[in-house]
Amino acid sequence: MPSFRAPRGTRDLLPEVRVGLSRLESIARSLSVRYGYREIETPLFEQTAVFERGIGEVTDVVEKELFRIAPRTEESESWALRPEATAGVVRAYIQAGMHTWPQPVKLMLTGPMFRYDRPQAGRYRQFWQWNCEAIGDPGPAVDAEMIELGWRFYAEAGLTDVQVLLNSIGDAACRPAYLATLVAYFRGHEDELPELERRRLETNPLRLLDSKDPAMKALVAAAPKISAGLCEACESHFAAVRAHLDALGVAYRISPTLVRGLDYYARTAFEYYRQGAEGQQQALGGGGRYDGLVESLGGRPTPGIGFALGLDRVLLALAETGVAPQREAPPLAVIVGADPADTVARLRVASLLRAEGLAVRAELAPRKLSRQLETASRDHAHFAVIIGDELADGHVQLKDLDAGTQRLVPLAELAHELTRAAASHHHG
Ligand code: HAM
16 A cells, blocks of 8 residues: 555546546647637636635535635635636636627636545546636527537537536526525425525525435425526527527427526526436536626626536546547657667667657667567557667668568658658558
8 A cells, every 4th residue: 555645536647547638628629719719727726705706605616615725824815726717717807808808708728626525426626627618798699609519529529418408597687586486485395404405595595406415306396497487588598599509409408407506607507418317426517607707706797608518527428438548649669779788879869750750769778679679569669760780871770560571761761761651550
């Protein structure tokens, strides 16, 4: 047993897993270019108030799951590791004066998020998201474009059975009346409410609809639905989002109890699930409209919408579906030498080829040539470059490890020869 281990709820992404995450990141980047999202980075930690005001103080994410950074001195500000990206991105939008840019400002970010939650399958304390935000467009068309973008990501990643759960949770005009109805309903059942939910009834009643407690299932099912209480503006916004999604052919289902776990949402709310896997810890991603967020972080009133897709969960789902995992590319060639002691020559040739953009490994162990060649096959390299006496007049042996053939090549042409040979290998 090693003395040190990765902290509970975190894990090392070993190379064979990291390459899968890199693949997802490159799909995300490719889609971002196609859909016009520009990449941004924000710090991994922010002033705690950014999350408290942005996400909401009475949310699980802020109340229980925030990784707070203990200040070293009395006068230090209070910071926390980011549990999600939206609050930080909106803080950056305000700080950089992005309201003067052409609207909407479409931003994307991939990176780790931190939530101090009880670890379990699909729930980590450090996890990776792909996050997209379109700030400055009231929708509804951009809502559908956003939802379709996330949906396309899963398809391109290799998950073809992902559907969207969709709801509208109203806005400042109609939600208060709905909340009053909801509170009255649950008050009528107060003695059936578990302790936590009774407290939530006072602090954040909407969250009761999203309760994880099995005892709440029947009560939630019979609760008044926000869809019945939407104002006209929210109702027509919602109808237009659906019409756009229909036109785009996105598979979605209305979920009247979907409310999301963060406080900043208004109107459009959505989550992505694989069909038949719609339980806790199974959301592959989620998002929604946050028309009040910019203002609550100190900016001028600005609408916005976004999503975050959970990349760890996508990797888990891909492993389940048996999609062949991404393999790391082997080196094109391994550089070996007839003289076990002459590592200088091997490194020089390797360096020359690397400068030409080729991926090669120099075998640096002082072993016999035959042993060096064995490591080349173990690496799944296509070629071995064998350095021997011919180097004196500027030649090396190029051995095709698959075909077992070998020929003399001038050093000056080696990079070119390897590039050509690699291309013919790729094309069969
Ligand atoms: P969220 O629903 O809190 O939304 O997280 C989005 C996704 O991140 C989840 O659906 C899940 O796949 C993944 N996720 C969340 N927590 C964990 C965890 N502990 N372990 C593994 N994966 C996790 C947001 O974060 C919002 N910022 C989305 C958004 C962007 N809304 C508007 N713009």
